[in-house]
Each structure stands twice: as structure tokens, then as C-alpha cells.
Amino acid sequence: MTEQLPLVTVVIASYNHAPYIEQCILSVVQQTYPHIELLVVDDGSTDDSVARIEQLQREHGFELRVQQNKGLTHTLNEAIARAKGSLIAPFGSDDIMVSERIAKQVAYMQDKPEVGICAGNIELIDSDGQLFPEPRQRRDIAFRRLDFDDVFMERKPYPPAPTLLFRKEALEQVGGFDPQIRLEDLLIELKITHAGYYIDCLGEVLAQYRKHDSNSSKNTPFMVESILRTYALFKDHPQYEFVRTRFLSSMFLKCSNRDRDYAKQLLRQIPFRSWNKKTWRGLGRLLFSPLERN
Structure with missing residues (x-):
């Protein structure tokens, strides 16, 4: 059988x-x-x-x-x-x-x-x-x-x-x-x-x-770099810039009160014209929220 x-x-x-x-x-x-x-x-x-x-x-x-x-x-x-x-x-x-x-x-x-x-x-x-x-x-x-x-x-x-x-x-x-x-x-x-x-x-x-401490998803810079390089392979797609900056805004929000130095690096990669609600929320956290400890 x-x-x-x-x-x-x-x-x-x-x-x-x-x-x-x-x-x-x-x-x-x-x-x-x-x-x-x-x-x-x-x-x-x-x-x-x-x-x-x-x-x-x-x-x-x-x-x-x-x-x-x-x-x-x-x-x-x-x-x-x-x-x-x-x-x-x-x-x-x-x-x-x-x-x-x-x-x-x-x-x-x-x-x-x-x-x-x-x-x-x-x-x-x-x-x-x-x-x-x-x-x-x-x-x-x-x-x-x-x-x-x-x-x-x-x-x-x-x-x-x-x-x-x-x-x-x-x-x-x-x-x-x-x-x-x-x-x-x-x-x-x-x-x-x-x-x-x-x-x-x-x-x-x-x-x-x-889910545990050694999951690769815990390494945010590694994950962000890999995903940005993946998206870049399809940069001819008409929505490439939108997809890229939306992802960066999501990661900026995630890092804004956890790793402020890295969050600032992400923010510099998002053109002001592409800021969305997550970008603004992340900026608020970056400026006014206490730093979270992992």
C-alpha cells in the first residue's frame, strides 16, 4: 500500500x-x-x-x-x-x-x-x-x-x-x-x-x-536585514517601496522602547512622506515611554 x-x-x-x-x-x-x-x-x-x-x-x-x-x-x-x-x-x-x-x-x-x-x-x-x-x-x-x-x-x-x-x-x-x-x-x-x-x-x-530565547526572531537586526534583502530582490514590483517602508515602520514601533539606538537607525531609513500610524506611535514611544527591559 x-x-x-x-x-x-x-x-x-x-x-x-x-x-x-x-x-x-x-x-x-x-x-x-x-x-x-x-x-x-x-x-x-x-x-x-x-x-x-x-x-x-x-x-x-x-x-x-x-x-x-x-x-x-x-x-x-x-x-x-x-x-x-x-x-x-x-x-x-x-x-x-x-x-x-x-x-x-x-x-x-x-x-x-x-x-x-x-x-x-x-x-x-x-x-x-x-x-x-x-x-x-x-x-x-x-x-x-x-x-x-x-x-x-x-x-x-x-x-x-x-x-x-x-x-x-x-x-x-x-x-x-x-x-x-x-x-x-x-x-x-x-x-x-x-x-x-x-x-x-x-x-x-x-x-x-x-518560543524561547534562542529563536532567530528574537534577533531583530538579523531579521530586519534578511527581510529587507529579500524584498530588494523584487524591487521592480510597483509596491516595493510601500512594502519596504511599511515593514520598517512596524520594526521601528517594535524597537522604539526596547532598543532606542537601533530604533533611530530604522527611523532614518523611512522617508517622511512614508510615515504611517505605526511610525508616529513609535516616535511617541521613543520620546516619551520608559525603556522596556527584556
Whole structure:
């Protein structure tokens, strides 16, 4: 029976997530979908991640490669090049899959060749694996289909990274992930939708996203630089300047009473004619609100 089902390759790039990696891998090997290839790559961890992964490998028989640190995008591209699956699920080594996640996504994508990426909703968990209190616990968002403009202009909620399932042919068509931009999710979504595919987001929880101090989203300058470089690749879009300055205003508001020096750097990049309500709110915080301590 499994020979008739598409093979799904799950790629876990592990990096210093020893407290979480076992739960992550077990959530993959315990999927209800029977036809999964699991590739685990440890990308130069300095904690005891490798020892924990090796113990699980002895029990479950997945492929493990251990390498010096290359970065996430290089690691993903190399794993995808040797993947046997026609569907690819890159998965964070600190997150957890819902047990029926892969089965539901494969069933949905079977007769929809126009869908290059299938996604879903997430629950938020903390470093101990506990659900965040309501209303932050769950992202309950209805089904939505996104094209390029939906993603570029943020007209609909973004697909959460821990739920992305790609057609391998779509990844290959756009040349995979860009090693020059380390925050990979937005760019690959733009590249695939720009190539004519859709992103369909199912209106149900498919994964648990772990929020902790080492999330890349906590590093605001890194995130801002990566997203601005991503947008710049599409600077010919008629709404490029609007999208760029709207993003800068949002980040300025976020940083205005947390990191004032960086907030001022962001403000200098926003032409006065492009100021919006968030810019003015951020300016008020910058001038009059007490500094928050993280």
C-alpha cells in the first residue's frame, strides 16, 4: 500500500537544540503517515545534540549526518539534493509535529499540482513544552490560498514555517534556498509563488512552534536585514517601496522602547512622506515611554 503513496522527505537541521531535539525527532517517526524518509543533519552543534540523536537513530534507523557548521540554507539545499521524496518538509529541531500532520497535507496536495507549498496553523509552546495561555496559545486562522502578491504585500496571514510542505519540483524550479539570505522562509515562499505556484494553508493546527530565547526572531537586526534583502530582490514590483517602508515602520514601533539606538537607525531609513500610524506611535514611544527591559 505504501508504494502507492508519495514519499515525503523530512529534513531536520539540528543546531544546539539538545533539550528539544528528541521530542522533535519522535514527532516525525511517530507520524501516522507510513511513507516518510527522515534526514537529520547536525550542523556543528556544541552541546550534546549528536549523542541524543545517535541514540534515537539506533532505535529508528533514520539517516544522520554530522558536519561542521555551514548554516541552515546550505544544509537544507544539500539535504534536498539527496532527498528521495517528491514532497519535502524542512522542520526546525526545536518544534513538534502533530501526529497526523503529514497525512493530512499529503491527502490535500494529491490532486492539486498548482499548490507548491501546503501549510497550516500552529500552537505556541514555551521552552518546557507547555502551551502558552490563551489567546496567545493558538493561531486559529481559516483556510487561505496565497499567490505572490498576497505574500509580498502581506494581504493574508503568512504560512507558519513549522508547517511548510514543499513540492520538490517547485524547490528545484526556483533553485532552492538562497545561501546569501539566512532567514529562509519568506524568500522561498516568494520565489515559489513568483514561479506561479500557490501556497494553500489548511485551517487546522499541524505543528507546535517553540518560543524561547534562542529563536532567530528574537534577533531583530538579523531579521530586519534578511527581510529587507529579500524584498530588494523584487524591487521592480510597483509596491516595493510601500512594502519596504511599511515593514520598517512596524520594526521601528517594535524597537522604539526596547532598543532606542537601533530604533533611530530604522527611523532614518523611512522617508517622511512614508510615515504611517505605526511610525508616529513609535516616535511617541521613543520620546516619551520608559525603556522596556527584556
